[in-house]
Amino acid sequence: xxxxxxxxxxxxxxxxxxxxxxxxxxxxxxxxxxxxxxxxxxxxxxxxxxxxxxxxxxxxxxxxxxxxxxxxxxxxxxxxxxxxxxxxxxxxxxxxxxxxxxxxxxxxxxxxxxxxxxxxxxxxxxxxxxxxxxxxxxxxxxxxxxxxxxxxxxxxxxxxxxxxxxxxxxxxxxxxxxxxxxxxxxxxxxxxxxxxxxxxxxxxxxxxxxxxxxxxxxxxxxxxxxxxxxxxxxxxxxxxxxxxxxxxxxxxxxxxxxx
Amino acid sequence: xxxxxxxxxxxxxxxxxxxxxxxxxxxxxxxxxxxxxxxxxxxxxxxxxxxxxxxxxxxxxxxxxxxxxxxxxxxxxxxxxxxxxxxxxxxxxxxxxxxxxxxxxxxxxxxxxxxxxxxxxxxxxxxxxxxxxxxxxxxxxxxxxxxxxxxxxxxxxxxxxxxxxxxxxxxxxxxxxxxxxxxxxxxxxxxxxxxxxxxxxxxxxxxxxxxxxxxxxxxxxxxxxxxxxxxxxxxxxxxxxxxxxxxxxxxxxxxxxxxxxxxxxxxxxxx
Numbered sequence: 001x002x003x004x005x006x007x008x009x010x011x012x013x014x015x016x017x018x019x020x021x022x023x024x025x026x027x028x029x030x031x032x033x034x035x036x037x038x039x040x041x042x043x044x045x046x047x048x049x050x051x052x053x054x055x056x057x058x059x060x061x062x063x064x065x066x067x068x069x070x071x072x073x074x075x076x077x078x079x080x081x082x083x084x085x086x087x088x089x090x091x092x093x094x095x096x097x098x099x100x101x102x103x104x105x106x107x108x109x110x111x112x113x114x115x116x117x118x119x120x121x122x123x124x125x126x127x128x129x130x131x132x133x134x135x136x137x138x139x140x141x142x143x144x145x146x147x148x149x150x151x152x153x154x155x156x157x158x159x160x161x162x163x164x165x166x167x168x169x170x171x172x173x174x175x176x177x178x179x180x181x182x183x184x185x186x187x188x189x190x191x192x193x194x195x196x197x198x199x200x201x202x203x204x205x206x207x208x209x210x211x212x213x214x215x216x217x218x219x220x221x222x223x224x225x226x227x228x229x230x231x232x233x234x235x236x237x238x239x240x241x242x243x244x245x246x247x248x249x250x251x252x253x254x255x256x257x258x259x
Numbered sequence: 260x261x262x263x264x265x266x267x268x269x270x271x272x273x274x275x276x277x278x279x280x281x282x283x284x285x286x287x288x289x290x291x292x293x294x295x296x297x298x299x300x301x302x303x304x305x306x307x308x309x310x311x312x313x314x315x316x317x318x319x320x321x322x323x324x325x326x327x328x329x330x331x332x333x334x335x336x337x338x339x340x341x342x343x344x345x346x347x348x349x350x351x352x353x354x355x356x357x358x359x360x361x362x363x364x365x366x367x368x369x370x371x372x373x374x375x376x377x378x379x380x381x382x383x384x385x386x387x388x389x390x391x392x393x394x395x396x397x398x399x400x401x402x403x404x405x406x407x408x409x410x411x412x413x414x415x416x417x418x419x420x421x422x423x424x425x426x427x428x429x430x431x432x433x434x435x436x437x438x439x440x441x442x443x444x445x446x447x448x449x450x451x452x453x454x455x456x457x458x459x460x461x462x463x464x465x466x467x468x469x470x471x472x473x474x475x476x477x478x479x480x481x482x483x484x485x486x487x488x489x490x491x492x493x494x495x496x497x498x499x500x501x502x503x504x505x506x507x508x509x510x511x512x513x514x515x516x517x518x519x520x521x522x523x524x525x526x527x528x529x530x
Contacts, residue, residue, distance in 0.1 A: 076436070077435060077436030081435075082434035087427075087431075088431025090428045090432070090446050091425075092450055097445070101431075101432055101435060101437070104438075105435055105437050109440050109441070112440070112444055113444065115444075
């Protein structure tokens with residue numbers, strides 16, 4: 001059985017906008033999967049449905065044999081890391097605490113109340129920071145770091161969860177080209193060395209072809225491409241991006257509703 | 260050069276709401292001014308008497324009163340600090356419950372909000388009257404009244420500073436599978452710290468002034484001495500009391516400026 005499986009997944013937002021339409025997917029463990037598609041195609045929604053930040057309105061999502069439902073959100077999230085476009089760190093806390101946050105799901109409310117973590121958690125956090133090469137910044141405030149460094153802290157936080165899956169929602173969209181490559185190389189390395197499945201939303205087709213094992217493309221909520229990087233020909237790319245440009249112009253408010 | 264001037268709106272005219280927000284208050288003020296009995300004559304004839312009072316203040320201070328003044332001022336400051344500290348401890352959980360994004364349930368949010376505004380509805384002096392009649396004269400009813408009203412304000416300030424916290428950090432935490440309680444502790448509170456410190460310093464300042472008049476109803480502090488000195492036309496003391504209140508309020512103000520600068524500069528990190 002596939003590590004992740006999506007069966008007839010639909011997502012309709014409260015404003016009536018349908019962001020995902022009948023998505024069926026099977027994903028094997030340990031793969032690096034890039035999700036492409038124009039803005040508003042439903043890429044973010046797809047990722048956010050997998051950890052129930054925006055739960056699917058219909059269909060079934062199964063991760064590692066557990067089917068997502070209203071009661072097990074937190075349990076699933078505990079072992080699914082997420083990396084965000086805007087990093088989503090707590091700016092006023094130091095880097096170490098931001099990484100230790102990845103351990104909170106395992107900790108009681110009482111120890112959390114006093115900001116206390118066991119030695120084991122510090123070892124996990126230190127290992128994660130070493131992995132992203134930021135151990136020397138452990139005690140700096142998160143907002144004192146550069147964008148690329150902050151994104152690496154975001155990755156370290158995800159690693160501290162000891163995840164089997166990392167969802168990266170446009171992790172390089174706010175970064176310069178150099179930092180972008182660093183982050184992509186880092187995610188690729190994590191995938192190859194630790195066998196962590198990575199699903200990443202990207203805007204750059206070239207990066208997707210360079211790093212991914214498999215490419216998925218969405219367009220207006222439909223799954224329009226699923227194959228290897230080699231199968232993604234120029235003609236296919238035009239198909240993925242071309243047709244929607246008209247749709248975006250026709251329904252600008254819908255695109256804004258979920259950019 | 261064409262000297263036509265326009266407002267930055269689609270039709271070049273000022274927005275209706277802007278016109279209304281200037282015209283309406285003026286209209287309301289004009290219509291209601293007569294009901295509050297503003298009489299220029301009254302003010303004019305009171306001037307000589309005001310001058311008289313000020314002249315009377317230029318007397319040698321009553322040095323023998325100094326030890327008692329010091330004691331009473333110390334009591335006032337102690338009341339302020341105690342009441343504020345007590346209020347911060349109580350208003351922290353209430354403020355969290357009264358923040359829309361942190362409250363566990365919309366009903367709890369609504370009820371806590373209403374409770375806080377009920378507490379705020381009456382000023383310290385009225386609450387002090389209530390507590391004095393229940394507990395008798397002294398500083399204790401004053402502290403209770405002061406901390407109660409402070410809970411009302413501080414709770415609201417805390418709730419509001421939690422509500423404006425950047426939601427991205429909260430989402431980042433929630434994605435790790437932590438509980439709501441943990442996301443309040445690690446995402447909302449640290450981000451709200453500069454706001455907390457700002458309101459706390461403002462409230463300390465306000466409470467010191469409030470504590471200095473609570474003696475009016477027998478609830479401790481310098482207020483009782485001030486009222487007695489006023490009634491007995493004891494000008495030797497009135498000046499001293501007023502000056503010492505001024506000195507302490509100013510000192511606190513300077514102190515809080517320094518503190519605020521450090522808090523904003525990030526020296527006071529949560530961790």
